[in-house]
Amino acid sequence: MSRPLTIGEAARASGVSAKMIRHYEALGLLPPAPRRPSGYREYDEADLHRLRFIRRARDLGFTLDGIADLLALWDDRTRASADVKALALAHVAELRRRAEAIAGMIATLERLAATCHGDDRPDCPILEDLAAGRPPPR
Amino acid sequence: MSRPLTIGEAARASGVSAKMIRHYEALGLLPPAPRRPSGYREYDEADLHRLRFIRRARDLGFTLDGIADLLALWDDRTRASADVKALALAHVAELRRRAEAIAGMIATLERLAATCHGDDRPDCPILEDLAAGRPPPR
DNA sequence: CCTTGACCTTCCCACCGTGGGAAGCCCTAC
DNA sequence: GTAGGGCTTCCCACGGTGGGAAGGTCAAGG
Known part of the structure; x- marks a missing residue:
């Protein structure tokens, strides 16, 4: 139960730049982050997990479209491994x-x-x- | 001594699209083509040569910057082959x-x-x- | 001569993925 | 209370290519 992270902290912890985190959110790869009253985005461990997933997939040369597909399979616990x-x-x-x-x-x-x-x-x-x-x- | 070509003919003869020919001209890879009174660009054999050079260099994965360098060497008859x-x-x-x-x-x-x-x-x-x-x- | 259809002109907008930077507010430590 | 760094949104850039709109021009055929 740790304190939520700011976007900059999430960026450092995931290897995805803050700029790209916002961009991925806009693209729908990430769910819209909850905001503090000030408007600051907040991230938790699950978000970090997802960010690192994206980071790794990009390192493997997947396009963002491909990553969207991978994430959809990741989110679907009943997917067939054959699909992946x-x-x-x-x-x-x-x-x-x-x-x-x-x-x-x-x-x-x-x-x-x-x-x-x-x-x-x-x-x-x-x-x-x-x-x-x-x-x-x- | 053949009739000058239109941009479309030059495109078909060189494998570079008309769109890209205009773009390369704007970038300075090609000298500004002479124009008919109507504004139509005209191309001759030397232009075709240069276009095919560019096409081939792109096929070999050179960036447009790299191609500019190659063309500069090509244009310089006194270049050292070592540079190329x-x-x-x-x-x-x-x-x-x-x-x-x-x-x-x-x-x-x-x-x-x-x-x-x-x-x-x-x-x-x-x-x-x-x-x-x-x-x-x- | 006039029409038709293919061609040309310029101009702006899109893609992908990423980064730069401006203008302005927020948060923390001193 | 103020300084500094971090956050927000917004627009612009890159490389390289294509799509398409709006308008002018050419050649062939009636």
Whole structure:
């Protein structure tokens, strides 16, 4: 039974900035915080829990939309674990797509950089390749 | 010596949308296009070349700032190829950082998903882990 | 010549997620 | 009672892209 926290304290304790806490509340990820007569928001342990949940999910690359879905499942004690797993795996698939895209870029750039002698002469296969600009696929 | 292109034709030929062509011009990545008396922009082969350069650089994940740097080097016929190579390798380093961050997320999520039985029972280690929310590193 | 439809112009607004900062009130410790 | 830090709301910015409104222009066909 501890004293309620101010938004700044909740921010420090959760790793979510005060600015973002207000924003998440406005988005509906958090229930509207109760207010002191002065208008100050108050937070308790349950709110901290939810904030840390959000923080962790963001660290795992979930979008706020995805987090909203996760929170809905979290709030529903009768959810099937399969639902959560499906969400997680769909996100993994998305992350893999991004990773592959990046890997492709790295491969191309490494290949180009390898053929660039990198001295003070001006000719450079990297720029030449960029300039070549093969026919745009779309 | 062909007829100048309209912005729409340049867009189709370069893979950069008309909207983005105007935007890039406003940003200074492209020189202001000459105009017909009606105000229509006109593009020639050199412009197409530059647009395809930008398109390709974006496909390789360069930011518009990075592209501005690349274009400056491209425009400077006396640049040292080492300068270009340094830019490219710095970008590769950045891409690698992103790829590693994503790989970490994937690893964590896969580990969690593996321990989630994924049936219609409600208990789920994925949500439990998110909820646990270890002390925020910052 | 005139209409039609595709194209162009500028302008503003949206997304996502986050931060900066102004103007003004509140709370605590001295 | 005053100083300082914290809180409130509000608007604006970033990067990069798209949507769409309101209006002018072009080419082809009748």
